[in-house]
Amino acid sequence: MGSSAAWQLADEGLKVTLLEKQSNIYTSGSSLGEARIARSFGGKNDKWSYLHNRTVDLAKNLIAYLNTTEPDSHSMTDIYNTSPVTYIRNKSRLESVQNQISEQTDSVLIATNMEEGLELFDANLPDSVFLLREYKEFSGTINPSKIIQKMHLAIQHKGSTISYNTKVTKLVKDKSGFKIEMIDTYSNEKKIILTDKVIVAAGPYNGELLLNTVPYFDKLIDIKRVFVSFFRLKADTWNTLEDSIKEKLVDAYPCINSTSGTREGANFSMVESRDDTGNPLIKIGGHFQRSEIHELDSTWKQKLSEEEIEWSRKHILRYWKFIDLDIDNDDLKYESGYSCVYSLSKNEVPYITPAKFDGKMDPSLIVLGALSGVGAKGCLAYGELAANYIQDKKIAGELYQITKEALGYDRLVNDILALSETEETKSH
Ligand SMILES: Cc1cc2nc3c(=O)[nH]c(=O)nc-3n(C[C@H](O)[C@H](O)[C@H](O)COP(=O)(O)OP(=O)(O)OC[C@H]3O[C@@H](n4cnc5c(N)ncnc54)[C@H](O)[C@@H]3O)c2cc1C
Known part of the structure; x- marks a missing residue:
């Protein structure tokens, strides 16, 4: 974020300094990895669809700019993998999804019973579920690692600065502006920057970083560990599959699966990468497979439990059964897994907002936080919102306004109020 x-600010001709505590190789952070689901399907005025579609447009601008500096070296396919996005759900959600279909223009196919499942997707749907697929250019997966690399390249081409290995240790504000204290993580050299405008986007570290300035964010943004597991078909199995089955398997991803009827069973899965033979590395995780964090810095190295690996395996196989893929548990090999972190607001909607400082809106301090499991697909649009705030740039457009409002200042003020009411109740 x-x-x-x-990048948005550099593109508009401003001189920006980006402070990043990691090196230019990203090893921890919520954006770690090569694939996140990017999807557009949603009803009228759906902010998530807007954020995805706007990000696609802004990604085209980024690629076009990079190709002016390095002709024919950058492409949208470096960032996006277009692939049908599958939503497989419990029938209890069918009516609302059908309403959404009638309100939107994306191309979708839906199977609501066994016959339609067979005809449209060669699937074996039980009575309790329906399956919808979204077909749209650049819906599929987005690669966070690649888009970060490209944005960094573009920021530097525009003459702005990225200071890697620079950890911000303190941010304070007084009448003369912001004082940012930082440390070089290699040399331990300390440095201070004085500036009049700051955007804070430290992912799970936002609360900690804002403690000396706007401490309420530490209470408004919760952090939770989540895990992802990676599986692959054994080489012998993959190599003996017919091409049509291989294609069916790959086309079945990415998938958002909420058929189990519980939040804990809800899962997302996607193809993270493919080996030389085309055998996909399948990633699976659950938005509600959350656990407490004991020490944030070491969370990314925390091993998965046997139960977590088994949960992952079970849900891959369960989905394959629905889509009639005759592949057994014995054919599936657990490759690896890692722990990651979600930052969450109470209603799980991100904050892209000026902070409330000294009792009023402070347009010089913008926070991008609590991006939970929705940050990647809208990444460039979130950044655009923050860049517009800091420049006090007004943008017309109903969907832009709806999104800005849902993520923005009035909602922050309400959340701060609710927080103080809760604390007051507790103290009585
Ligand atoms: C397992 C998992 C699956 C997900 N799946 C999807 C999906 O399918 N689709 C989707 O759209 N989204 C998905 N998301 C959400 C998305 O990945 C996140 O919302 C997004 O990556 C958050 O980005 P961020 O910039 O807020 O945080 P981060 O990527 O954590 O960025 C924060 C940056 O700040 C730096 N930093 C922190 N503290 C300091 C400091 N003191 N000084 C200097 N630098 C600092 C960090 O090094 C890091 O680079 C998923 C997330 C996870 C964890």
Whole structure:
């Protein structure tokens, strides 16, 4: 999110300094990895669809700019993998999804019973579920690692600065502006920057970083560990599959699966990458497979439990059964897994907002936080919102306004109020 806001500002001719505590190789952070689901399907005025579609447009601008500096070296396919996005759900959600279909223009196919499942997707749907697929250019997966690399390249081409290995240790504000204290993580050298405008986008570290300035964010943004597991078909199995089955398997991803009827069973899965033979590395995780964090810095290295690996395996196989893929548990090999972190607001909607400082809106301090499981698909649009705030740039457009409002200042003020009411109740 920070790279995205910095890129939008650099693109508009501002001189930006991006402070990043990691090196230019990203090893921890919510954006770690090569694939996230990028999807557009949604009803009228759906902010998530807007954020995805706007990000696609802004990604085209980024690629076009990079190709002016390095002709024919950058392409949208470096960032996006277009692939049908599958939503497989419990029938209890069918009516609302059918309403959404009638309100939107994306191309979708839906199977609501066994016959339609067979005809449209060669699937074996039980009575309780329906399956919808979205077909749209650049819906599929987005690669966070690639888009960060490209934004950093573009920021530097525009003459702005990225200071890697620079950890911000303190942010304070007084009448003369912001004082940012930082440390070089290699040399331990300390440095201070004085500036009049700051965007804070430290992912799970936002609360900690804002403690000396706007401490309420630490209470408004919760952090939770989530895990992802990676599986692959054994080489012997993959190599003996017919091409049509291989294609069917790959086309079945990415998938958002909420058929189990519980939040804990809800899962997302996607193809993270493919080996030389085309054998996909399948990633699976659950938005509600959350656990407490004991020490944030080491969370990314925390091993998965046997139960977590088994949960992952079970849900891959369960989905394959629905889509009639005759592949057994014995054919599936667990490759690896890692722990990651979600930052969450109470209603799980991100904050892209000026902070409330000294009792009023402070347009010089913008926070991008609590991006939970929705940050990647809208990454460039979130950055654009932050960049517009800091420049006090007004943008017309109903969907832009709806999104800005849902993520923005009035909602922040309400959340701060609710927080103080809860604390007051507790103290009585
Ligand atoms: C397992 C998982 C699956 C997900 N799936 C999807 C999906 O399918 N689709 C989707 O759209 N989204 C998905 N998301 C959400 C998305 O990945 C996140 O919302 C997004 O990556 C958050 O980005 P961020 O910039 O807020 O945080 P981060 O990527 O954590 O960025 C914060 C940056 O700040 C730096 N930093 C922190 N503290 C300091 C400091 N003191 N000084 C300097 N630098 C600092 C960090 O090094 C890091 O680079 C998923 C997330 C997870 C974890």
